[in-house]
Every structure is written in C-alpha cells, then in structure tokens.
Amino acid sequence: MKTTEIVLKTIGIIKSPYKTISDAPRQGRLVQTIGTIEIFPEFNEGLKDIEKRSHVILIYWLHQANRNTLVTPTPDSNIPMGVFSIRSPSRPNPLGICTTELIERKGNMLIVKGIDAIDGTPLVDIKPYIPKLDEVSCVDRKE
Amino acid sequence: MKTTEIVLKTIGIIKSPYKTISDAPRQGRLVQTIGTIEIFPEFNEGLKDIEKRSHVILIYWLHQANRNTLVTPTPDSNIPMGVFSIRSPSRPNPLGICTTELIERKGNMLIVKGIDAIDGTPLVDIKPYIPKLDEVSCVDRKE
Numbered sequence: 001m002k003t004t005e006i007v008l009k010t011i012g013i014i015k016s017p018y019k020t021i022s023d024a025p026r027q028g029r030l031v032q033t034i035g036t037i038e039i040f041p042e043f044n045e046g047l048k049d050i051e052k053r054s055h056v057i058l059i060y061w062l063h064q065a066n067r068n069t070l071v072t073p074t075p076d077s078n079i080p081m082g083v084f085s086i087r088s089p090s091r092p093n094p095l096g097i098c099t100t101e102l103i104e105r106k107g108n109m110l111i112v113k114g115i116d117a118i119d120g121t122p123l124v125d126i127k128p129y130i131p132k133l134d135e136v137s138c139v140d141r142k143e
Numbered sequence: 144m145k146t147t148e149i150v151l152k153t154i155g156i157i158k159s160p161y162k163t164i165s166d167a168p169r170q171g172r173l174v175q176t177i178g179t180i181e182i183f184p185e186f187n188e189g190l191k192d193i194e195k196r197s198h199v200i201l202i203y204w205l206h207q208a209n210r211n212t213l214v215t216p217t218p219d220s221n222i223p224m225g226v227f228s229i230r231s232p233s234r235p236n237p238l239g240i241c242t243t244e245l246i247e248r249k250g251n252m253l254i255v256k257g258i259d260a261i262d263g264t265p266l267v268d269i270k271p272y273i274p275k276l277d278e279v280s281c282v283d284r285k286e
Binding site: 001002003004005006007008009010011012013027029030038039040042043045046047048049050052053055056057059061070071080081082083084085086087091092093095097099101122124125126127128129130131132133134135136 | 144145146147148149150151152153154155156170172173181182183185186188189190191192193195196198199200202204213214223224225226227228229230234235236238240242244265267268269270271272273274275276277278279
C-alpha cells in the first residue's frame with residue numbers, strides 16, 4: 001500500500017489578531033483570544049443550528065507549516081520526537097484542530113474564543129464538541 | 144473570498160472489522176472495537192515515541208461519504224440540521240476524527256481500541272490526545 005492524494009476544498013477562513021507564526025500561541029485552548037470564522041456563502045447552509053453548540057472543533061490548514069518533517073525537537077525536548085506523537089504544526093498533512101468556545105453566530109460569521117491560527121488560515125471543517133466523544137476519562141493515561 | 148483546493152496525502156490505512164458503512168457504529172468512542180492502523184513506510188519515522196501516549200486522535204477520510212450535503216436529518220432528529228453542527232460523515236470535507244486508546248505499537252502498525260471507520264479507510268493524520276487541549280470544562284455547555 002502506498003500514499004494517494006485527496007483533494008479538500010476550503011470552506012472558509014480564520015480571521016485572527018496573529019499576523020505571523022511568531023505572533024501566535026502554541027495552542028489556542030490555552031489563551032482567550034477572540035477570532036472570527038468567515039464561512040464562504042456556498043457552505044453557509046451547513047451552519048444551521050450551530051448556535052446551539054457551546055464549543056466547536058475547528059479543523060484548518062496550517063498553510064505555512066513544513067510538510068516534509070517527520071521528527072522534530074519540541075519546546076519541551078531537544079531530542080527530536082515523531083510528529084505523530086506531538087502537536088507540532090509540521091507534519092505530512094498540516095491539519096490543525098482546536099476546540100474553541102462559540103461566542104456568537106452572525107450570519108456566515110462565527111465569533112470564537114481560544115484560537116491559535118494566524119490571520120488568513122484556511123478552514124476545512126467544523127464539528128460540534130461532544131463530551132462523550134471528545135473527552136477521555138484517562139485512568140490509564142501514561143503522562 | 145471563495146473556496147480553494149488543498150491536496151492531502153494519505154499516510155496509512157485503517158484496518159477494521161467493519162466491511163461496510165452499515166456494519167459500522169455511529170461513533171468509535173462508544174464501542175470497544177479493536178482496529179489496526181498501518182502507516183506507510185515513508186511516514187514510519189513520524190511514529191517515534193507514540194507508544195508513550197495512552198490515546199491518539201485519528202484523522203481519516205470518510206471516502207464513502209456524500210460531499211454535497213449541507214443539511215441532513217440525524218438519528219435523533221427528523222428536522223434537517225446543518226452538517227457543521229452535527230457529527231454526520233456527510234460534509235464538504237468528510238474528515239473523521241476519533242479519539243482512540245492506543246493499545247500497542249508494532250513497527251509501522253498501531254493497535255487501537257474504539258474505532259468506527261470501515262476497513263480500508265485512508266488515514267491522513269495522528270495526533271496525541273492531550274487533556275488540557277482536548278477536554279473542555281463546559282460549565283457553559285448548552286446541552
């Protein structure tokens with residue numbers, strides 16, 4: 001078996017106060033930054049009922065990340081780690097996931113709290129955060 | 144602003160006991176099914192250290208899903224809901240996310256518990272589950 005290609009279509013764009021990667025925090029969940037998600041008109045209907053959700057998981061494309069990195073040092077370790085065992089933006093498919101608080105919907109715009117993406121980051125999906133699916137009761141957690 | 148295209152490359156494949164969509168459960172987190180993730184050799188180095196993680200988030204491509212659906216009824220509602228407010232596989236970019244328990248790594252194979260993907264589902268990313276990023280203390284949760 002070998003790698004094949006999949007084509008995504010961007011559904012919107014993230015507007016954020018971070019203009020460059022060096023402005024952005026490592027993880028959106030750890031900050032209170034407000035961002036705006038603009039959904040392109042052709043996908044607007046998919047937002048129906050989203051205002052009923054308190055938190056949404058954004059999936060976006062880290063368009064400035066390095067796709068050829070497989071191991072890399074981290075802020076916590078000088079010893080390179082495999083990219084699939086860390087949350088580095090550098091990875092074969094630099095998809096970012098971030099659980100954000102949904103503050104408000106205004107038409108095709110979502111105001112969210114807790115983002116790390118830089119201004120202009122392409123969005124590819126939004127999913128509601130559902131605790132029974134997304135929270136692990138890690139009694140066996142190794143760290 | 145309008146939609147643009149992004150090209151992903153598959154990094155591996157999910158082997159599961161579910162041969163068809165009708166065999167698969169709605170959500171992997173709610174079952175104990177064991178699956179095997181085969182990572183293609185060219186990406187194997189990215190698995191370094193993954194055995195230190197108790198849970199990993201798989202991101203995969205729901206290759207049999209309908210990409211043109213924006214609203215759809217759900218098992219819980221006959222009134223169609225927007226796809227971005229539900230976890231339906233039907234959506235413009237049918238990416239699945241599933242938090243699974245990592246049982247064992249054997250070379251380029253990961254044995255995981257709690258999957259919903261059907262056999263042969265293409266994998267595009269693996270991220271470690273990190274509670275401070277992925278668990279929300281939803282005091283303001285609306286449901």
